[in-house]
Amino acid sequence: MAVSRLDRLFILLDTGTTPVTRKAAAQQLGEVVKLHPHELNNLLSKVLVYLRSTNWDTRIAAGQAVEAIVKNVPEWNPTPRSKQEPGSESPVEDSPSTDRLRFDRFDICRLLKHGASLLGSAGAEFEVQDDKSGEIDPKERIARQRKLLQKKLGLDMGAAIGMNTEDLFNDEDLDYSPSSVSLVNKQ
Known part of the structure; x- marks a missing residue:
């Protein structure tokens, strides 16, 4: 069975002979995020295992790996939504395909009649435990x-x-x- 380069980096992170070797593996794991930013969650979930290791040096190297990964995460720049004039209506808001709750369309009677109860318990665990075998x-x-x-x-x-x-x-x-x-x- 062939071991990938990524697997070898994790092996070095765990069993590297010197702290320098472990740190180099951690930095190379950070470089992986540059090439594959969509794999961030998978990479962090694998590093999490090493953060919980019983070996102190492995935990330190895993912390260095998290640091290197975070440094190489690309900056997120969401596109801002343009604000509209208060009097103008957006065609997107009027379309029936939007699932956003609007106060002018909110019907409390319908909610009470058809809505689900948001209780965390049915209360059965608080009932007195009766024994059916007799008095x-x-x-x-x-x-x-x-x-x-x-x-x-x-x-x-x-x-x-x-x-x-x-x-x-x-x-x-x-x-x-x-x-x-x-x-x-x-x-």
Whole structure:
């Protein structure tokens, strides 16, 4: 299997015998961007692997490679859009092919009727976990809810580092019964 010049540069970046060799490889990687600016993201993603290396010299060389790559990225000069007179309408804005939101065409009723809800959760993870196998002792149910809540909040690891998480919430916080809910709603 043939190894490309680019692959050899990355090998030198990782296993070069001297810092001078590694820096030369880093600078040559920067030269690659001059010739192939469209490959910038691919090149940086390959260098990222070496930035996370366990070898200190490899990380330094990868940092030098990023520096060389950034120095050789061509300058981006976007073409500015011309401003129009406030009274004149642009033919592009009136065309139905534009997907830009315009306030004069915004219909809140349609949005509420057909729009999707932007919630991050359906709420199922906050529901009380019922056991379908039969009636459970309330203390056992509360203990199971406590364990489940600690696991979901990441507090189950607290005991490993000597943190007491028992005082963060008590059994009354976990006790769910229809009678306790109706008392809260009446107040």
